[in-house]
Amino acid sequence: MQLNQRLMFETPNVKVADIPAEDNVVLRCYQEDSKVAIFREFDSGVQTTLLVLPTGTGKSVVFSAVIEEEANSGGRILVLAHRRELIDQAIGHAKAVGHFAGKEMGTSYANRQRVICSSVQTLNGKRDCRCCDGKECERCGGRGKIWRMERFDPFEFSLLIIDEAHHATATTYRRVIQHFTKNPNCKVLGVTATPRRADKVGMHNVFESCAYQMDLKTAIDQGWLCPIRQTFVQVAGLSLENVKTKAGGDLSDSGVERAFLGDTDEEQEERLHAVAGPLVEIAQGRQTILFASGIIHAINLTAALNAYDKVTAECVIESTDNDERKAIVDRYNSKETQILVGCEVFTEGFDAPGTEIVANARPTKSESRYLQRIGRGTRTLPGVVDGLDTAEERRAAIAASAKPYALVIDFVGDSGRHKIISTGDVLSGEDVFEEDLLAAIEYAKESKSAEDMEELIEKMKQAREEREKRKEEARQKRLSTKTKAKDLDYDSTDIDLFGGEGFDPFKDYEPQWDQATxxxxxxxxxxxxxxxxxxxxxxxxxxxVITQLKNAKGKDYRITFGKYKGKRLGQLPAWYISWIKSKNIGGDRMAEQIRIMEVEKSANQQVIF
Structure with a gap:
């Protein structure tokens, strides 16, 4: 057997002595509530439960408190993650609550420690069974291979904690969960900021319940995170129309990168500086994380940024050496480097509270991915909100701090048929009128300044309601005039004061120069x-709005005929949809939209709780 077959995937990491540990950690009110809710679920007989907290609100602090309570009561815990940064953080958090954690990853092997931290890749590694030649064997069950996770007896563990648990629906995670839950007394806690996946696979496929949940908007409203302002920068020539959607539901990575790089050297140069130039101007020296659309894009953007005076930018990609990566991040945190450029390497397990700007040059259709990115900028500066009792006090402290808000810059172009996520989507909530959201996004794109999207959506709502009020008053005035004219003839008997004639845009509407045609x-x-x-x-x-409504699919597709004209397909009664299908009304396009809706309905039944 070769050595690398046994040692599996990963290389040694930072030394445990180098991992910072926070002493005397005091739980915030919602963190204490989270811990209580988790143990309440376990005590009720639930074996697998979920904790959902936004990035920057201390998910790892909560599971550290869970580790402390479980370990102090005699339990043994395994923490599972998929990135080396998350493993190292977990070791540091265990140390903070008084437990030296063993590390099972790559060339590192844990022993009999009460807390063990391991990567999912490592535990899914296999080696040849030393007890047989591939025939029936008690050790390997005749497989001839032994999973690395089988080093650990599940009946010795009382708790499995999964960090960034939105990945837990993957086969590799399920295999580990299945191994440890052979012990019916081993509980499973998943921790995530983003439970909704772009591929619509529901977290209930892994977890029985959600013990505690707080969304981003609530965390901001309660003063635990910085408020968000949004600005859009139009990139000339950028079009996503021909970019395909991959299996997971998001845009193709290679397709987005090609769109940002262009087809010629000239186009690439123009689009690089269409991102770099506005970013330098807007940032004005502030600490910035820039998400590029791919590795080549990230490297070239870094070079373009460094061509500007007084700008220092560095790039981290997957292949960046561990020591070099740590040095780059240290320089960024010390403000020696202003702009940190990467692809997806900073979406998880990266804490830099000094980050004031999140720049997004990789459009996405995934709400989870977008939330992970903007979460890099919403953390408050250390010590700003702790010790303050009310949301009003915390919000005032943030507003008076050196980081009063997080600025999100989205670099956009023609999105074509794709619905691209922005801050409006993740902050607006379920009850926001769709047309108010679209109007707010369009206004923000035309604006030259950073906008508070929540306030902007509210303004759009108020403006719409005021327009509708004026239009209704004008309509009633026209109806009154028509009614008086009919009364003079004395021909009619019953008059519908609220009906009147249908609105004809070619007769009753005279647009001004900037109004809709x-x-x-x-x-x-x-x-x-x-x-x-x-x-x-x-x-x-x-x-x-027309583009958005025309491109709507499935349940959001608009009906343009019959008694339900203008309604969404999802609003139609079942009998009417059956009638459409039986008569083939609307042809192939309508049949395809009904099929998409039915698939969506089936998938939504699997979305988190």
Whole structure:
């Protein structure tokens, strides 16, 4: 047997002595509530449960407290993650609560420690069985191979903790969970900031319950995280129209990178500086993390940024040497380096509270991926909010600090048929009117300044309601005039004061130079938008809404015929959809949208709890 077959995948990491440990950790109120809720679930008979907290609110602090309580009561714990940074952090957190953790990863082997931290890749490694030649064997069951996880007897463990548990639906994780839950008394705790996956695979496939959950908006409103401001930068020539969607539901990585690099050297140069130039101008020396669309894009963007005066940018990619990576991050945290460029290496297990700007040059359709990125900037500066009792006090302290908000810069172009995630999507909540969100995003794209998306959405809502009020008053005035004219003839008997004649955009609407055109209003009405709302849009806003509604699929597809004209497909009664299918109304396109809706409905039944 070769040595590397036994030692598996990874290389040695930082020494345990180098891992920082926080002493005298005091749990915040929601962290204490989380811990209590977790043990309540376990005490009720639940074997697998989930903790959901936004990035920057101390998920690892909570599971450290869980480790402390479990270990002090005689239990043995294994912490599972998929990145070396997360493993090292877990060792540091265990140390903080008084337990020296063993490290099972690559060339490192744990012994009999009460807390063990390991990577999922390592535990899924295999070696040849030394007890047989591949025939029946008690040691390997006749497989001829032994999983590394089998070094550990599941009946010696009382708790398995999975960090970044949104990955736990993968086969490699399930295999580890299955091994340790052979012991019915071994509990499983998953910890994540982003439980919703782009591929729609529900977390309930792994976890029986969600013990405690707090979303990003709540954490900001409660003053635990910095508020977010958003700005969009248009990249000339950038189009995502031809970029494919990969199996997981997000845009193809290689396709997005090609779009940002262009087809010629000239296009590449222009698009690199269409990102670098505005970023340097907006950042004004502030600490910034820039997510590039790929490795080549990251390297070239770093070179472009360093061409500007007084800018220091460094790049970290997957192949960056561990020691070099640590040195680069240290320089960034000490502000020797201003801009840190990478692909996805900073989405998990990276803490840099001094980061004020998150720049996104890799558009995504994944809410989870987007949340992970902007979470790099929402942490408050150390000590700003701790010890303050009320949300008002914490928000005031953040506003008065050297980091009053996190700025998110999205570099955008023509998104085509794709629905690209922005801060408006992750902060707006379920009850936000879709057209208010689209109008807010469009306004922010046209604006030259950073916008508070929550406030902007509220302003769009108020403006829409005011437009609708004025339109209704004008409609009632027209109806009153028509009613008086009919009364003069004395021909009619019953008059519907709220009915009147249908709105005709070619008769009743005279757009100003910046308002939606008559053609836009007519088409919006066919898609179900009220005339009051449609005539209140600017031309650019109307265009954005039309594009969004035309590209809607599945349950959001708009019906353009019949008694339910303008309604979403998902709002139609089942009998009407059956009638459409039986008569082949709407042809192949309608049949495809019904099929997509049915697939979505089936998938949504598997989404987290």
């Amino acid at each position: 008559q053609k836009q209003v007519d088409f919006l009405m066919k898609l179900g938008v009220s005339p009051e709302t449609a005539t209140g849009y600017s031309r650019s806003q109307a265009g954005a």
